[in-house]
Amino acid sequence: MKSLDWEVLSRAVEWLDSGYKAHLFTVMHTWGSAPRLPGALLVVREDGHLIGSVSGGCIEDDLADKARHQELPLSATVLEYGVSNDEAHRFGIPCGGRLQIFVEPLNDSAHLSLLLQSIEQRKLIKRSVSLGTGQVKINQVLPEGPPRIDGDWFHSYFGPQWRLLIIGANQLGSVLASMAQVLDFDVLICDPRADIRAEWHVEGVEWIYEMPDDAVVEINPDAYTAIVAVTHDPKLDDMALLEALKSNAFYVGALGSIKNQVKRRERMRMFDLTESEIATLHGPVGLSIGSRTPAEIAIAILAELIQVRAQQLKANAINPIYEYCAA
Structure with missing residues (x-):
């Protein structure tokens, strides 16, 4: 979109x-x-x-x-x-x-x-x-x-349009994709599970038919890109994160509790990621607003994403098309 x-x-x-x-x-x-x-x-x-x-x-x-x-x-x-x-x-x-x-x-x-x-x-x-x-x-x-x-x-x-790569075409991914498009994000979706893909009904997104790590490499994330993993399956989410955390994406987040995020970071340390790269992971993903339903979690994720984007704009003078667009 x-x-x-x-x-x-x-x-x-x-x-x-x-x-x-x-x-x-x-x-x-x-x-x-x-x-x-x-x-x-x-x-x-x-x-x-x-x-x-x-x-x-x-x-x-x-x-x-x-x-x-x-x-x-x-x-x-x-x-x-x-x-x-x-x-x-x-x-x-x-x-x-x-x-x-x-x-x-x-x-x-x-x-x-x-x-x-x-x-x-x-x-x-x-x-x-x-x-x-x-x-x-x-x-x-x-x-x-x-x-x-x-x-x-x-x-x-x-500048380039802001874009959001979502790893996971589940219910949360669907709601997140719909809301993100309203906020002017170009939304990309990746999920290698055929049964999950078959139930996808959100229009306006671009599908990437690759494994999560290959999907991240394919889009070549820049400073206008956010990546959020919401499958709740470490085998899929971690694949994406291993590439995303090394990229130039301005935001990388993953669904999961505090306890699960501790374990995730321990797994990340087993690969070629630095502590500073691991520290950029937003997990649990989203602002802490007491969200529980898929829609509430999507709102929390987008709220944090917008917050981080605003901080980046202020610090680095990044110029997105819809904020600094001209005649």
Whole structure:
């Protein structure tokens, strides 16, 4: 399942290829209780059709109305909303909230198509737009931070979509896969047990028909990848963990009680894993919220995963497509 911002970019390409004109909007900065984070993306077609979001809805309505009346800027510029209390109230921005949005008119889909292709290849891309000429530059980079204006250039960053590899197609795996997709994760599932696979009914996931250790190697986990083992069968879970703990995955977790996790770590020490690698294992997996049912456990897992991801973003300036996405 593709991320919501991927859908925005793809729809922009479709509209442009169909002969429409459109504007792309990116949240640059927020102050106070702004409803969206920097990088939130919106595309508005010339007839007011739109996809994406930069606020709770009122700003989108204003931009759509401006598009229908041909009142949007003809060149790249910056718009501000919520500067005054009256304006904040008018656009439904919480008290003290303020948004700074980069707006760019689009007439050609070629650079967006190139951008989508680069994201498919799981590259981190910087897209730079000249405020003076509208020129666009696309380069692969290391993490550099949130969208910003530097001189005459607006820089924004596109990274690979977050993805989650689930080892185990049991009931917990099914619920976890469904919830993770709602949170914009690209979900992959691996389970070598044919009888378990036969009962799988969750749409939108990608199956990997390998043994768990081979599945981890096949996807080549990067800093945007989480791996969770939930089969509750050490023979299967441990196979995945032996590879996952050596990878660049930002989160590796395994189902099991504290007692079972102690035994698991003892087993891990019998192989070529360092103590620091073993220490990165999240087990028992998920936040301790008293969860017992599959749905509650899935919520606990995703809550911890989101927490760890946020810590990684802050520490390493990782830029996922849906958080730091640009026009």
